[in-house]
Amino acid sequence: MKSLTATYSPKKILNVHKYCDGGWFWVKYSAHPYLGCSYGCLYCYEWDKKYTPYQDPDDFDRLVKVKDNAAELLAQELATQPVDIITLGDWQPVERKYRSSRKMLEIALELGFPVFINEKSPLITRDLDLLAKINRRSYVNVGFSIMTSQDDETRRLFEPKAPSIQSRFEAMEMISSAGIMTGTVFIPILPFIYDNEKNIKEVIKTTKQAGGKYVLDGGLTLFGYCKDKYYQALKSLDPKLIANYEKIYKDPNGLPFYYREVHSLVKKYCQQYRISNTIPRPVKFFPGKxxxxxxxxxxxxxxxxxxxxxxxxxxxxxxxxxxxxxxxxxxxxxxxxxxxxxxxxxxxxxxxxxxxxxxxxxxxxxxx
Ligand code: SF4
The missing domain is CATH 1.10.150.110 (DNA polymerase beta, N-terminal domain-like)
Structure with a gap:
């Protein structure tokens, strides 16, 4: 079912984080032009009210709210901030019509702000011209959110409306060929589904083949309504998996020890394929000392x-x-x-x- 759209004019768009998210994406600021996401991935933490304040949380993928003043707000708010990395935009289907993410890139270029983007949509390649300009002036990194190299039924169960994996790797290849930093954001690695050695190896190998420079791994967060949504998908895949999840998510030590093993596999194959398992921190846009x-x-x-x-x-x-x-x-x-x-x-x-x-x-x- 196609998502509905509605427009509104928020008073503010820029989030200024107290510190950068060091060790992950090196992001200090964030700004997004849409509320809700028509891709409706079942593992998405944004289903919860804490992130997307819909009356009915199931509207998250049915109604996309467009911030009609996104670029203007960004220009005003960013102009008063010191230069550092901003994650911005959102290239989900509504972007084709509203082009708000493109306008936000124009602001980042004009003000000299470096950009990190985490995407699933190959529509990002429409804006390759702007990405290349920002990259010349400061820095751009486009990470593709990928959890498997297979476009099979299991993947579509968890990402029912997201673009195919193949299209994401093709977009990665285009971005890499333009000399722009890109790679795989291997988050979330779904426990007992995509944590096996074969899948981990394939994701890393395919990233390398597509010109990606890193594979950044991370776990699945489950809380509130996003947990309910995720368990719905899990039940339709295999209800027996729920007990395994409860075991690691209810024990305070369960999850860290579980992901320690998964992380060591990611490191092992990143070393084998000579690709980084972290995103190198760019610093050229910071002042002198x-x-x-x-x-x-x-x-x-x-x-x-x-x-x-x-x-x-x-x-x-x-x-x-x-x-x-x-x-x-x-x-x-x-x-x-x-x-x-x-x-x-x-x-x-x-x-x-x-x-x-x-x-x-x-x-x-x-x-x-
Ligand atoms: S594409 Fe990203 S924001 Fe949209 S539903 Fe999927 S995980 Fe959530």
Whole structure:
């Protein structure tokens, strides 16, 4: 069934996150022109009211609300912010008519903001001209959301109206051929469905063949109404799977330990196919001396991400994240600080004590 559309004029469009999502997409800002999504993937967390405030949550894929002032708002709000990566747009079918995402790209280009896009739609290639211009001025990365390399019944059960996998890989190839950073956002890896070695290997291999530069893995989030929707699909695939899910999702240690194994397979095949399992942090658009701080912060963020996958304690992960945030916001050069004051100087960075000073010293040694 085709989705309905309605327009409205919100007062605000830009989300300014306190910190970038270090270790993942390196995104500091987000802005999207549509509410709801006609693709209606059954694992999507946006079914829940927390993300999409519809009276009837099932309207999420039936009624797409178009923000008719998206580009104007973005221009106003972004103009007052320091340059950093923004994730913007949405190339679902309604974009063909409204072209709001294209207009938002024009704003990013004009203001010099780098862009990260996570897409399923090959319609993004319509805007390759603009993406190339932004890439020349600052940076663009287009990640394709892909969880299997197969366009079979199982995939269509969970993504009933999304574009075919083949069309996503073809779009990746076009973007890669234009010299733009692209790869697979292998999120969510559906437990007991797409976590097997064969699927993981195939996704990574096909990404490499399509010119992708990374495969970034992540798990499935289940809560509220999105859990209900997902379980509906799971039941129609195999009701016995529900018990397996309950086992790992109800045990506080179940999920981290489960994904630790899956992550190690992703790393193994990324190494085999010589493709990164993280997105390298771009820094060329940051002002002079902050570039090096951002690169040092990158290493600490990646350590925090890896600790998450190793099912380490929440407090240990948080300690690394705090230090990464501190490094990211420093307004003096961390190398000069270390040269002048040694580890005592490092301890002036928020969140850094004796142990974390050693971690930073190790990271700094990597740059020599
Ligand atoms: S394409 Fe993305 S936003 Fe749309 S339903 Fe699927 S997961 Fe959700």
């Amino acid at each position: 902050s570039k090096i701080n951002k690169l040092v912060a990158e290493k600490v963020y990646l350590k925090a991400r890896e600790l998450q996958f190793q099912a380490e304690s929440y407090y240990r992960i948080l300690a690394y994240l705090k230090v990464a945030h501190g490094l990211d916001e420093l307004d003096y050069d961390v190398f000069s600080l270390y040269q002048k004051e040694g580890s005592d100087g490092l301890k002036k960075i928020p969140g850094v004590g004796d142990k974390m000073a050693i971690v930073i010293e190790e990271v700094l040694a990597d740059f020599k």
